[in-house]
Amino acid sequence: MAIHLYQNDLPAGLKLGPIVAIDTETMGLNPMRDRLCLVQLSSGDGNAHLVQIARGQKSAPNLEALLTDPAVIKLFHFGRFDIAAMKQAFGVTTAPVWCTKIAAKLIRTFTDRHGLKYLLNELVGVDVSKQQQTSDWGSAVLTDAQKEYAASDVLYLHKLMKALEAILIREDRLDLAQRCFDFLPTRAELDLLGWDEPNDLFHH
Template sequence: MTVHLHRHDLPDGLTLGPVVAVDTETMGLDPRRDRLCLVQLSSGNGDAHLVQIARGQTQAPNLCAMLADPGTIKLFHFARFDIAAIYAAFGVVTQPVWCTKIASRMVRTFTDRHGLKYLLQDMVGVDVSKQQQTSDWGAPDLTPAQMDYAASDVLYLHRLKAELEKRLAREGRTDLAQACFDFLPTRARLDLMGWEEPNDIFHH
């Protein structure tokens, strides 16, 4: 595994294939308040690219071009949050997307454990540490432990997607899952406008 750290944007000319695993780290859990600090990406080849975002930064042309590219599927775990954080920072709509958390909820209805750590253990046989999850991602210099943690959130998503696709097909829910994925960018923008729980417009 190689972890590449980039400041402010992806380097020119970098291509990560037709399906790119993406994750974010922020200062907190409210994308309207808590700034985007890091975007992690992987092509699934065992390497990770980390893009450190500076406070007040509003542009990342290469990163945003990839996120908006209609020919590149962006693969997330809990895409709803990450899409919102990216939109709040850069105003770019990330699409098309695929979300392992939604897929898990649709096919693993026998459990309420849909966190990435549980999914990787159960479906991929990989144990990742979550020790750095609540560390200070706004620090100017990331520690090696932070970088390893950030990378682990994207390195195995392609393998997880493949396993979840099998179960979606088995249960006849592939098309329904895709419809949910297609709606996620809109769902994220509604969240940013204040229509998240308990004000969700889809609630009674």
């Protein structure tokens, strides 16, 4: 495994294939308040590409081109948050997308454990540490532990997607899942506009 760290943007000409796993690290859990600090990506080849985003940075042209490329599926776990965080930072709508958390919730109704750590352990046989989840991602210099944690959030998403997709097909819910994925960018935009809890349009 190799972890590549970049400042402010992906390098020009980097090709990550037709399905790119993406995750973000921010200063908190409110994308309207807490700035985007890091975007991590993987093509599923065992390598991770980490992009540090500077405070006040409003653009990352190469990353934005990938996020908006209609020929590339952006693969997330809890994409609703990541899509909103990048929309807030760069003003772009990420699409098309695939979300392992939504897929898990559609087919794993026998449990409330839909976190990435649980899913990777049960469906992929990988145990990842979440120890660095609440560390300071706004630091100018990331520790090796932070970089390894950030990489682990994207390195196994392709395998997880494959496992979940097989069950979605088996349970005849793949089309339903796809319609949910297609709605995710709109759901994220509604969050940024203030239609999240307690003002959720879909709440009773």
